[in-house]
Amino acid sequence: ACGRSANQPFCDGSHKAVGMAPMGFTAEKTDTVYLCGCKTSKNAPFCDGSHKAL
Known part of the structure; x- marks a missing residue:
């Protein structure tokens, strides 16, 4: 959840x-x-498509 892991997710x-x-x-x-x-x-840890707006 922090985004820092070299082994994400x-x-x-x-x-x-x-x-x-x-x-x-x-x-x-x-x-x-x-x-x-x-x-x-908004539904972590699952993808909700928010990345499409980035």
């Missing part, structure tokens, strides 16, 4: 340098989903 601990906390995610079923990479989604 997965956490690598880089958030600690700016005092942020990671956002947990547990897949509840087998399905195809899109995780937000632009950090503007």
Whole structure:
């Protein structure tokens, strides 16, 4: 969620340098989903198409 990880969308601990906390995610079923990479989604951690307005 911080945008600093070198292994996005997965956490690598880089958030600690700016005092942020990671956002947990547990897949509840087998399905195809899109995780937000632009950090503007109102439905994080899922993509809501907000990146199209950037």
